[in-house]
Amino acid sequence: MQMKTEVYKINPENPDMDIIALCADAIKRGKTVAFPTETVYGLGANALDENAVRKIFSAKGRPNDNPLILHVADILDVEKYAIDIPPIAYTLARIFWPGPLSMVLKKNNLVPMASTGGLHTAAFRMPSSKIALAIISKSGVPIAAPSANLSGKPSPTDGAHVIEDLSGRVDIILDAGRCRIGLESTVADLTSSPPVILRPGGISFDELRMVVPHLMKSYDSSDSDAPRSPGMKYTHYSPDASVIVVKGSMASTVEKINELTENNPRAGVLCSLETVDQYRTEIKICAGSRKNPDEIASRIFGSLRMFNKLDVDTIYTEYFDVGPMEDAIMNRLLKAASYEIIET
Ligand code: AMP
Ligand code: MG
Numbered sequence: 001m002q003m004k005t006e007v008y009k010i011n012p013e014n015p016d017m018d019i020i021a022l023c024a025d026a027i028k029r030g031k032t033v034a035f036p037t038e039t040v041y042g043l044g045a046n047a048l049d050e051n052a053v054r055k056i057f058s059a060k061g062r063p064n065d066n067p068l069i070l071h072v073a074d075i076l077d078v079e080k081y082a083i084d085i086p087p088i089a090y091t092l093a094r095i096f097w098p099g100p101l102s103m104v105l106k107k108n109n110l111v112p113m114a115s116t117g118g119l120h121t122a123a124f125r126m127p128s129s130k131i132a133l134a135i136i137s138k139s140g141v142p143i144a145a146p147s148a149n150l151s152g153k154p155s156p157t158d159g160a161h162v163i164e165d166l167s168g169r170v171d172i173i174l175d176a177g178r179c180r181i182g183l184e185s186t187v188a189d190l191t192s193s194p195p196v197i198l199r200p201g202g203i204s205f206d207e208l209r210m211v212v213p214h215l216m217k218s219y220d221s222s223d224s225d226a227p228r229s230p231g232m233k234y235t236h237y238s239p240d241a242s243v244i245v246v247k248g249s250m251a252s253t254v255e256k257i258n259e260l261t262e263n264n265p266r267a268g269v270l271c272s273l274e275t276v277d278q279y280r281t282e283i284k285i286c287a288g289s290r291k292n293p294d295e296i297a298s299r300i301f302g303s304l305r306m307f308n309k310l311d312v313d314t315i316y317t318e319y320f321d322v323g324p325m326e327d328a329i330m331n332r333l334l335k336a337a338s339y340e341i342i343e344t
Helices: 017-028 050-060 075-081 087-096 130-139 159-166 205-209 250-261 293-309 323-336
Strands: 006-009 033-035 042-046 069-071 101-107 121-125 172-175 186-189 196-199 242-247 267-271 284-286 314-318 341-343
Touching: 017 033, 017 042, 017 130, 017 172, 033 130, 042 050, 042 130, 075 087, 075 101, 075 121, 087 101, 087 205, 159 172, 159 293, 186 205, 205 323, 242 250, 242 323, 250 267, 250 314, 267 293, 284 293, 293 323
Parallel strands: 006 172, 033 172, 069 121, 101 186, 242 314, 242 341, 267 284, 267 314
Antiparallel strands: 033 042, 101 121, 186 196
C-alpha cells in the first residue's frame, strides 16, 4: 500500500479551524485521518461507513475481528447508535466524559459489523482533546479510531510515531506533539452483569468502583483461550527487542537486572529515576520518577519506541507498582513482554 499522506502540524490548545474543517470533510468523504487525543493518537474514519472502516484495518494491518472504539462528541450521540443504555452509562459519562473511559453498550443497526469486529456491542468514548472533539462534531458522524500505529507496535503518543508507522498508508496525519495521558482509555463493558473492566487505562478501577460498586476486573490473566474482549488475544505493543518484566523490591530488581545484563551489550533497561544510577549497563531509559506515576504512564510507549533506535535485543523493565496507574502501565508492559516475568 502506498498513497499520498498529507501531514499538518496543529496546535492542541488552539487548533486551526481550517485544518479541522479539512479533516472533518475528509472523514465525511470516507477517508482516513490520524489525529491526537489525550490518550494516544487515533486513526479515524466514519464509523457508519463500512468501506471507510475497512481502510483503518488495512492501514494498520489490524485483524478484522478486533473491534474499534467509536468516538463521539456528546452523550446524546450515543443514543443515536446504542440501544438499552443502562442508567449507569449516563452517570459514568457525566463524571468521566470527556475523558479516557470507553463504555461497551449494545449497538443498533446504523453501526456496521465491520466497526465492531462482528459484535453486537460497540465501545463509545468522548475524548477531551480539543482537536478530536472539533473533528467529531464538525464531521457529524461517530469516528471509529483505534490507536494510530501498525498493529502489534507500541501505541503512538507523539505525532512522529504516527508518521513513522502510517506515512503512505493513510490520507491525513495531524501532528500536535505529545499526548497528555499516553496510555489508552479504560474499557468498561456495561452489557455484562456485573459490569467488567476489559482494559485498564486512564481512569483507575478504584475511581470507577466509587460509582459502580459491583464492577469487576476482567484483564488480569494471560489466558488467551477465552478473551472477553476480542482485542486481548493479539500481540500488543511489541518493540523490536523482546521485553522481560523483573518484579521484586527495588534493591533485588536492580541486582537481578545487573546480573542479567552483565554479559549482554545489547541489553537495555527501562527504569525509574530512583534507580537509574544503579544500573551498570550503558543502555537505559528512565520513564520518570516513581513519585510521578502519570509521567511514567505517559512515557511507556515512547520508551519502547526509543529502544528500537538503540538496537537492543532484550529490554528488562522494572515493575512499576506506582499507585492507581499501576494496572494500566503493567498491563501494557506485560503484554509487550508476552507475560514473561522474573520474580526476585
Ligand atoms: P484500540 O482502539 O487499539 O485501543 O483497541 C480498542 C479495544 O477496545 C479493542 O481491542 C477491544 O479490546 C476493546 N473493545 C472495543 N469495542 C469492544 C466491544 N464491542 N466489546 C469488547 N471490547 C471492545
Ligand atoms: Mg491499539
